[in-house]
Amino acid sequence: LRAAQIEFWTSLLRGEVREPVPPVTVDLGCGLGRFSGLLRDLFGGSVIGLDRSARMLEAARTDPTLTGARWLQASAEAVPLASGSTGLVFSYLVLHHLRDRPTALRECARILAPAAILFILNSTVESLDSYVWVPFFPFARAIDLARLPTRVGVLTMGAAAGLSVERHRTVRNPVSPGLRAYAARIASRTLSTLQLVPDDEFARGSAEFTRYCEREDRGQPVESEIDLFVFRRPTT
Numbered sequence: 001l002r003a004a005q006i007e008f009w010t011s012l013l014r015g016e017v018r019e020p021v022p023p024v025t026v027d028l029g030c031g032l033g034r035f036s037g038l039l040r041d042l043f044g045g046s047v048i049g050l051d052r053s054a055r056m057l058e059a060a061r062t063d064p065t066l067t068g069a070r071w072l073q074a075s076a077e078a079v080p081l082a083s084g085s086t087g088l089v090f091s092y093l094v095l096h097h098l099r100d101r102p103t104a105l106r107e108c109a110r111i112l113a114p115a116a117i118l119f120i121l122n123s124t125v126e127s128l129d130s131y132v133w134v135p136f137f138p139f140a141r142a143i144d145l146a147r148l149p150t151r152v153g154v155l156t157m158g159a160a161a162g163l164s165v166e167r168h169r170t171v172r173n174p175v176s177p178g179l180r181a182y183a184a185r186i187a188s189r190t191l192s193t194l195q196l197v198p199d200d201e202f203a204r205g206s207a208e209f210t211r212y213c214e215r216e217d218r219g220q221p222v223e224s225e226i227d228l229f230v231f232r233r234p235t236t
């Protein structure tokens with residue numbers, strides 16, 4: 001995470017979690033551990049980064065800034081942690097990758113201690129068009145519309161998993177320091193949706209998007225919307 005993102009997420013999470021968090025925080029679908037260090041620094045105790053990808057976890061494990069975190073290769077649909085063992089579960093841009101979302105949410109509910117919080121941050125069908133790159137890649141937009149959850153879908157799934165819904169809100173997420181930097185990120189094709197589009201659409205969209213960014217860059221940060229869902233495990 002860039003400094004501006006660390007500042008943004010620190011302030012947001014501090015505002016959301018006012019009570020002390022019991023010892024273990026799980027970064028579910030942690031990837032390279034982008035958020036694991038932040039969670040460790042914010043909530044203390046120990047952080048477990050869980051991901052199904054051995055490659056991602058290996059990179060996280062060897063990242064010198066992530067000392068103190070533990071890494072667990074597992075599926076979100078079958079979490080090898082004891083029931084009630086977790087003080088907070090955080091999951092950023094993972095939900096739409098899961099094959100069995102209801103089971104994963106039930107697993108979150110199971111591992112949370114009574115009154116502990118689950119944060120889900122994810123794009124939704126409703127927030128997709130806030131991404132400035134989306135109109136340049138119609139095929140990618142169609143892929144995401146088919147795989148992203150709806151807002152009501154996430155809320156319903158959480159409730160069905162036995163969690164109480166604390167809050168849903170849309171957050172303006174600082175995704176890049178500027179349009180030119182964002183064009184370079186899009187051109188690197190690291191976004192999973194862009195890896196799924198045909199090469200010719202990617203090449204055309206990326207060239208058009210880069211031209212757009214060069215023309216429109218005013219040195220302002222680029223933001224997009226992300227949905228924040230806060231669930232809590234009931235005490236009884």
Ligand SMILES: C[S@@+](CC[C@H](N)C(=O)[O-])C[C@H]1O[C@@H](n2cnc3c(N)ncnc32)[C@H](O)[C@@H]1O
Pocket residue numbers: 028029030031032033034035050051052053056074075076077091092093094097098099192
């Ligand atoms: C878009 S990345 C987000 C990574 C990280 N949360 C971040 O924001 O940098 C999605 C991650 O979810 C992981 N993932 C996908 N399906 C999973 C599953 N069923 N169980 C655990 N992890 C999963 C992927 O391996 C990948 O690291």
